[in-house]
Amino acid sequence: MRDLYDVIVVGAGPIGSATARHLADRGHSTLVTGPDEPAGFEDHRGLWAGHYDEGRLAHVLEVPLMTSLLAMRSIRRFADLRERTGVTFTVPAHSLSVMPRTMAGGSGADWFDRDILARNARDLGVEVSELDEDDLREQYPALTFEPKHVALVQRDAFILNPRRLVEAELAAATAAGATLAREEVVRTEKVDGGVRVTARSGASWLAERVVLATGAASNATGLLPRPLLMPTYGATIVLVEVDGPDAIDMPATMYLKYRDASAVFGGIVMPPLRYPDGKWYVKVAGSSLLHNPLDTAEEIGAWVRTGGRREDIGEALAVLSDLMPGQKFGPARTRPCMVSATPTERPYIDMVDERTVIAVEGERGAMAADEIGRLTAGLAVHGRWKDSIPHEVFQARWAEPGWTTAGRNASTIDPPAPRTADATDGAC
Structure with missing residues (x-):
């Protein structure tokens, strides 16, 4: 390994x-570090990481529009990434969003507003179809949706395998010269001319800059000088x-x-996927989604063990x-x-200090990861923003010391929770 890395x-x-891949592609000496999946x-x-899964949606039926734009920029590079690495991480799929024909306002209203979703897709040049109740029944006859529900469908979407996406990004990064270390980082400290990064094993490395791409666990890593305004929750997926x-x-x-005018489910149902145990x-x-607030590594570990x-x-x-009445499961x-x-x-892509960058998107990070990584790599290299999207869109918001997800500090801005039980996407 090198004595000093660029990033x-x-x-x-x-x-x-993805950040490591874009850095290496630009010719910068790069080390990317993180433990293997347990x-x-x-x-x-x-x-614990959120990407230990086999299927997420990659589509543009999202709110806000910026999320769809980031996803579209990423999706346009998928073919090149597959060709470079030989790793298949997407399969074509219809993305179907089904919602009540009329719905009261509330925390999830915009995320399932058919007009807003359709307008966002069309702003990006993506063809979508609006289905009324009869259309929904005719086009998807194997499914029985609740009466008085309508839909929006994007037929050129993908199911993305986040495990395989990471495999592809790391393969491209290392092929371009990046170094991969399967280590958990426990400390970063500024030293003369750079940053020293230390792993739990005792291994350490030097770099001119460091990027913290530590996901939903960012506030629990001990690597930030103060907490981000970013609540974190333990979510559950059910595999049938x-x-x-x-x-x-x-x-x-x-x-x-x-x-009866009340939400009884809000979430995602994926078609059959094959998981590592060989079963479908x-x-x-x-x-x-919001039942398990998590703030510390100990709380995260305890949640995972459940x-x-x-x-x-x-x-x-x-x-x-x-x-699917009558279907055998x-x-x-x-x-x-x-x-x-x-x-x-929106994601946080920002400078923590003059040598440290934070890059985090906790809900829809997989489908937009390649573009978030590209933007992050640019910020890490230049120390300033150089994209047509204004940097203000992605600037981090910080909490006062002592802020937690479970017990919001009353003196801070109270950030909204993730999409609630009446509005969630393919985050897990």
Whole structure:
């Protein structure tokens, strides 16, 4: 390894690996560091990453428009990344967003506002179709949606495998000259001419700048001088076993389900995906996003060891039974995930100090990661913003010392929580 790197990227998830790739592609000496995925969660200690999964949506049916723009910039480079690395990390899919025909305002109203979503997509030149209740029934006959619901569909979307995306980004980064160290960083400190980065093992490296791409766990790493305004939660995904890839005929579906004028489900239902155990599962996520506030590494580890909220299994099976009456499902299990949110509803890509950059997007980071990584690499190299999007869009907001997710410090701005139980996306 080198004595001095141009940039060390702390965090080898979607954003960190993409940042390292774009740095290496520009010819900068780069070290990216982060532990391998743990073998299991039952006895896990410490931090956890949100990308340990097989399927997320990559589409433009998002609010705000900036999220869709970042995703589109990333998606346009997917083919090149696949060609460079030989890693397949997407499959074509319909992205279907289903919502009540009329809906009261509230925390999730904009995220499932069909007019806003359609307008955003068309602003980016992406073709979408608006479906009324009859259209929905005709085009997706295998599914039974709640009465008086309508939809919006993007037919050229993808299901993205975040594990394979990281594999591709790291393969491209190392092929371009980056160094990968499978280490957990526990300390950074400014020294003459740079930053010293130290791992739990005792290994240390020097760099002119460091990027912290530490995801939803950023406030728990001990690497920031003060907390970000960014609540973090332990989320649950439910995996329901099916016989194989053709067991269910359905698109990737964002579903806001109302009954008697009240939301009964808000989340994502994915078509069958093959997981590392070799089995095929339908994934359901979104029922209990805000039930588990997390602030410390100890709290994160304890949450991960639970394996997720068992009560979500019944809720997921109820949603699937209504969607596909008579369909036979196998055993269901939970997996832990993590999400975070910012009060701007956009990523933070900003300077912490003159030698440190923060890059974090806790909800929709996988599909937009390549573009977030490109923007982060530019900021790390130049120390200033050089993109047509104004930097103000991505500037970090900071909390006072002592601010926590669970007990918001009353003297600080109270940031909105992530998409609530009546509005969540494919974050997990």
